[in-house]
Structures are given as C-alpha cells and as structure tokens.
Amino acid sequence: MKKLISAIFVLSIIFSGISQAGFSQVSALSRSRRPSSDASTASVIKAAPPAPKFTDAERQAELAARRAAAAKRMPPNSILLLFSAETRNYAGDVDFYYRQENNLYYLTNLKQKGSVLIIRKAGENVSEYLFVPKRDPSRETWNGKMYSNEDASRISGIRTIIDAAELSKFVEALETKEAFKSSGGVEIGGGITDLLFLLPNGDSDEIGNAEYASESGYAARFKDYNIRNARPIFDELRQIKSPYEIKLLQHAIDITIEAQMRSMAAVGSSKWEYEVHAEVDYTFRKRNADYWGYPSIVGGGPNATTLHYDESQGRIIPGQLLLMDVGAEYDHYSADITRTYPVNGKFSKEQAEIYQIVYDAQEAVAKVAKPGVPFSRLQAEALSVIENGLFRLGLITKKDGRQARRWFMHGLGHWLGMNVHDVGRYGVPLAPGMVFTNEPGIYIREDALEYLPDTPENREFISKIRPAFEKYKNIGVRIEDDLLVTDGGIEWMSKKLPRSIPDIEAFMAAASREITASPLKPE
Known part of the structure; x- marks a missing residue:
C-alpha cells in the first residue's frame, strides 16, 4: 500500500499533557471531562509505554540464534556475504537519513556504514567474521562516533572483527x-564452492535491482562459483517473528497508536491536513521512533479515496471523513495502522453505512484467521462481506467478484515487520509468529465512473448505480490493524486504538478537550 520514499521529519511544536489511561473511561469522560489542565483527571490519549530493554546477553543470544538459523539453510562449503546499505543522495551534498540493510541488521544489529558480514560454512562447521571500518577521528568530528571493534562485538556478539579496509x-x-589472511592474523580458508548474495529476483524485479545493485556487481566477478540468491533464506526466517521481535514491533505499534489518538483529538480544531500530520511527526520524534515506516497518509474528504495520498495539503472540512494511515518505525520494525474518522466527531448516516461494511469485513477476517488457514482465505472473506454490503447499498448490481473490486481495489493486507510490506510467501498457511495487516477498504472516487469503457454493460451498470453513487461519492474508508498469529488464533496488536463507530465517537468527544491545534496565519 505504501510508496517507499524518504523525507525529513517535520517537527511539531504542539505540546500537551500525556499520561496513561484506559479507554474504558472514555464514555464517562465524554460526559464529565474537566479541562486538560486538571492533572487529577487521567488522559484518554494513551502514551506509548517505555521501549523494551534487552541486556547485551539477551541481544547477542537472539542474534546468534538468527545467524545459526541462516547458516543451517546454507549449502555446505559456502560463504554468505551481507553488505551494508548504500548511502542515498537527497540533493547536492545532502544525503537521506541512513538506514541499514535489513538482513545485515537482522543478523548483527549494526548500523555502521561500510560493515560487511561473512558467514563461512565448511561442511557443517560455521565461522563468522565482521569487516568494520576502523575509527577515524577526522570523520568522527563531522559525523559522530564510529564503532570500535569492541563496540561491534558487544552489539553483534561476533568476536572476529577485521578492518573493512581489507x-x-x-x-x-x-x-x-x-585462503585469506588479514594483517591481524585472521584466516578465512578456501575450499568454497558456493557464494550467497542478496540479489534481484530477475530483470523484472525493479526494487531488487535498485536495492542490490552493488551485490549484483560483486556476484558478477565470481565466475568459478555457484552463485546463489540469499533472499529466500531471509524471506523464510523473517516471516516468523520471535518473542524478541514482537516486543520491538509492539513498541512501534504503541507509538503509532498514540500518534493516531493525538490526531483524532486535534482534527476538530485543525484547518489543514498538515496540521494533523504534524501530530504524527511530533509523536514519533517524542517517543524516539527511528523514523516512519512509510510516508504518512493524511487525507480528508475526496483525498481519502486516493490510496497513496501523501501530500497533506488539503483543507480539513467539518462533515467530511479523515483517513489516517501511519506507522512508526522502531529499531527497524514498522507499524502500519489506519483509522478513518469524522472531522466533527460524528459519522453521518452515509459515512456510517460505508464504515460499518469495512468494519464487518475486518471482523470476519479476524474470526477465520488462525494457524493453518491460507492468506487467500482471508482475502476471500473480506471481499465477500464487502461485496454483500455494496450490493445492499446499491453500489454494485452483481455479486460476481468483479464489480466490488471497483470500490475495493487492493488486497486484504500484507506481512509486517522490518519492512512495512515485509518479506514472506503468501502461499503458505498462517503460522504462529506471523504478523499481517487486516485492512479492507471502500473508496468511492467522484470520477470513478467517468473512465469506464463505453460498453453496453458499463452503461447499464452506471445507470443502475447512479443514485447510490451520488449518495456515497467522495467517501473513502480504510480500517487497518496489525494482527499477530498465535497458537489459538490471532492477537490484535493495535487493539488499544478505538475502532468501532461508538468507540471512535466517544473517544473523540473526550480527547478533543485535551489537544487544541493552533492554525498558522495567514491561511
């Protein structure tokens, strides 16, 4: 759902008290809420809990287990080479925010540019080596402290460190x-037949060709080896999250929940989408998120019907809906949560009718999601509910699986983890430890009927649905939650964020008293 681009955080200067509270208090607070300056009254906006803490031993054990799992999937007499991400230029002498390559970080937790991991498997014997740039005081003066060898070992748990200059x-x-022998006496033996790199999945893999261009260049140099793509190894490993990973992902989700809550509280006193967007960026920075997992989508009214709307330049108009699709990234793990809510705090009849269909589709998916169920079953379940709802409202004339796709044109969801659209196969059954998004939607774009081919079938379709279309046009609704597959079913990792129509309306009534946006002048 999200375009992978980079941008710079916009820092908001909107401050208000944030403290722990239970959403169970919302109904009462919506009737009797005192001004937010009264410290004796708990906030309904849930502050993200403290970040999870791990000891060096816990982190090293987790990373060692991941490396062992990767080595187990390597063929005998092979070497795996993982390179750091390349620096990406923004403009002139300014680079984008640096983000380490996912799989290298997955096995080492190293953020240092220029680091390279080598895993050598001779028979069944496995050895590990890190090439790390030597500390350079002149570079550190400009760009901050680099890892010492001791730092790299403490973080990763790998003991053999070699200067990256070698x-x-x-x-x-x-x-x-x-055989290779470093100046410090470290030896890496020969006898290797297979080399593993992260490589594109063919010429048509545009993302892979862009991300792994350097690796492709290295692989092309080795004519006398079997060259293998290491990506399937990591696609399999990263699809199942460990308890360690789930804690990190939950924290990213908790930060995102707070950002969504602040946005819901501020929207009623905002005049522009960018003002509400600022609440998201403010919360991400205040809670020490690394960054966003993807550019935030903040779309009001007609803009909510554009799936990847990321401009945040439209007016906030009472009576319209605002769609917020945002996700914090924490320690390389990204949340992905969408809420659609009324600017004035109350759904209109037409908005509620569309919203309830999407809500019911989400509920239907959650009821059937459990280990052993294929992902395609989830998609079919969501489409069935939406198709029945659209037919009931008069927005389609047939339940043929095709007409409904005019208004629900994307998939039910995707895997979630180190990428917002994380790696993993969709043809495998659900299994404990998988995390996926449950995000059905309906989008009634005002020009949707204008671009249908002029055929007798389409003319008949347009004629029959026109009254309903005029009634519901410019309504866009998506509801998205992050679900963890457990032994017995699923866990809603984003369950703290109001989702039903009554809960959203009650929350907004209470939370709007806690945050007041101050629009910039002039407009």
Whole structure:
C-alpha cells in the first residue's frame, strides 16, 4: 500500500499533557471531562509505554540464534556475504537519513556504514567474521562516533572483527580461490564452492535491482562459483517473528497508536491536513521512533479515496471523513495502522453505512484467521462481506467478484515487520509468529465512473448505480490493524486504538478537550 520514499521529519511544536489511561473511561469522560489542565483527571490519549530493554546477553543470544538459523539453510562449503546499505543522495551534498540493510541488521544489529558480514560454512562447521571500518577521528568530528571493534562485538556478539579496509583483499582471495589472511592474523580458508548474495529476483524485479545493485556487481566477478540468491533464506526466517521481535514491533505499534489518538483529538480544531500530520511527526520524534515506516497518509474528504495520498495539503472540512494511515518505525520494525474518522466527531448516516461494511469485513477476517488457514482465505472473506454490503447499498448490481473490486481495489493486507510490506510467501498457511495487516477498504472516487469503457454493460451498470453513487461519492474508508498469529488464533496488536463507530465517537468527544491545534496565519 505504501510508496517507499524518504523525507525529513517535520517537527511539531504542539505540546500537551500525556499520561496513561484506559479507554474504558472514555464514555464517562465524554460526559464529565474537566479541562486538560486538571492533572487529577487521567488522559484518554494513551502514551506509548517505555521501549523494551534487552541486556547485551539477551541481544547477542537472539542474534546468534538468527545467524545459526541462516547458516543451517546454507549449502555446505559456502560463504554468505551481507553488505551494508548504500548511502542515498537527497540533493547536492545532502544525503537521506541512513538506514541499514535489513538482513545485515537482522543478523548483527549494526548500523555502521561500510560493515560487511561473512558467514563461512565448511561442511557443517560455521565461522563468522565482521569487516568494520576502523575509527577515524577526522570523520568522527563531522559525523559522530564510529564503532570500535569492541563496540561491534558487544552489539553483534561476533568476536572476529577485521578492518573493512581489507575487504578488497578478501574479495581478491575469493576470486583466486585462495585462503585469506588479514594483517591481524585472521584466516578465512578456501575450499568454497558456493557464494550467497542478496540479489534481484530477475530483470523484472525493479526494487531488487535498485536495492542490490552493488551485490549484483560483486556476484558478477565470481565466475568459478555457484552463485546463489540469499533472499529466500531471509524471506523464510523473517516471516516468523520471535518473542524478541514482537516486543520491538509492539513498541512501534504503541507509538503509532498514540500518534493516531493525538490526531483524532486535534482534527476538530485543525484547518489543514498538515496540521494533523504534524501530530504524527511530533509523536514519533517524542517517543524516539527511528523514523516512519512509510510516508504518512493524511487525507480528508475526496483525498481519502486516493490510496497513496501523501501530500497533506488539503483543507480539513467539518462533515467530511479523515483517513489516517501511519506507522512508526522502531529499531527497524514498522507499524502500519489506519483509522478513518469524522472531522466533527460524528459519522453521518452515509459515512456510517460505508464504515460499518469495512468494519464487518475486518471482523470476519479476524474470526477465520488462525494457524493453518491460507492468506487467500482471508482475502476471500473480506471481499465477500464487502461485496454483500455494496450490493445492499446499491453500489454494485452483481455479486460476481468483479464489480466490488471497483470500490475495493487492493488486497486484504500484507506481512509486517522490518519492512512495512515485509518479506514472506503468501502461499503458505498462517503460522504462529506471523504478523499481517487486516485492512479492507471502500473508496468511492467522484470520477470513478467517468473512465469506464463505453460498453453496453458499463452503461447499464452506471445507470443502475447512479443514485447510490451520488449518495456515497467522495467517501473513502480504510480500517487497518496489525494482527499477530498465535497458537489459538490471532492477537490484535493495535487493539488499544478505538475502532468501532461508538468507540471512535466517544473517544473523540473526550480527547478533543485535551489537544487544541493552533492554525498558522495567514491561511
């Protein structure tokens, strides 16, 4: 659902008291809420809990287990090479925010540019090596502290560290099938037949060709080896989250819940989408998120019918809906939560009718989701509920599986983890530890009928649905939650955020007293 671009955080200066509270208090508070300056009254906006803490031993054990699992999937007499992400230029001498390559981070937790992980498997014997840039005081003056060898070992748990300046010497030794010996006496033996790199999945893999261009260049140098793509190894491993990973992902979700709550509280006193967007960026920074997992979508009225609307330049108009699709990233794990709610705090009849269909589709998916169920079953369940709802409202004339796709044109969801659209196969049954998004939607774009081919079938369709279309046009609704597959079913990781029509209306009535936006002048 999300376009993968980079941008710079916009810092908001909107401050208000944030404290822990239970949503069970919303109904009472909506009737008797005192001004937010009264510290004796608990806030209905849930502040994200403290970030999870891990000892060095816990982190090292987690990373060692991941590396062991990766090595188990390597063929005998092979070497896996994982390179750091390349720096991406923004403009001139300004670079984008640096983000480490996911799979290298998954196995090492190292954020240092220029780091390279080598895992060598000789028979069943596995050895691990890190090439890390040597600390350079002149570079540190400009860009901050680099890892010492001790830092790299403490973070990753890998004991053998080699100066990254010797990487080219190691590559030359690989090319000639000779053993490598570093200036510090570290030896990496020969006898290797297979090399594993992160590589594009063919010429048509545009994202892979862009992200792994450097790896492709290295792989092309080795003519006398079996070159293998390492991505399937990580696609399999990362699809099942460990308890350690789930704690990190839950924290990203908790930060996102707070950002959504603040936005719901501020929308009634805002005049522009960017003002509500600012609440998201403010919360992400205040709660120490690394960044966003994808550019935030804040779309009001007709803008809510554009799936990847990320401009945040429209007016906030009472009586319209606002769609908020946002996700914080924390320690490389991204949340992905969408809420659609009324600017004035109350759904109109037409808005509620569309919203309830989407809500019911979400509920239907959650009821059937459990280990052993294929992802395609979830998609079919959501489409069935939406199709029945659209037919009932007169927005389609047939339950043929095609007409409904005019208003629900995307998939039910996707895997979630280190990428917002995380790696993993969709043809495998659900299993404990998988995390996916449950995000049905309906989008009635005002020009949707204008671009249908002029055929007798389409003319008849347009004629029959026109009254309902005029009634519901410009309504866009998506509801998205993050679900963890458990042994017995699923857990709603984003359950603290109001979702039903009554809960949203009650929450907004209470929360709107806690945050008041101050629009910029002039408009």
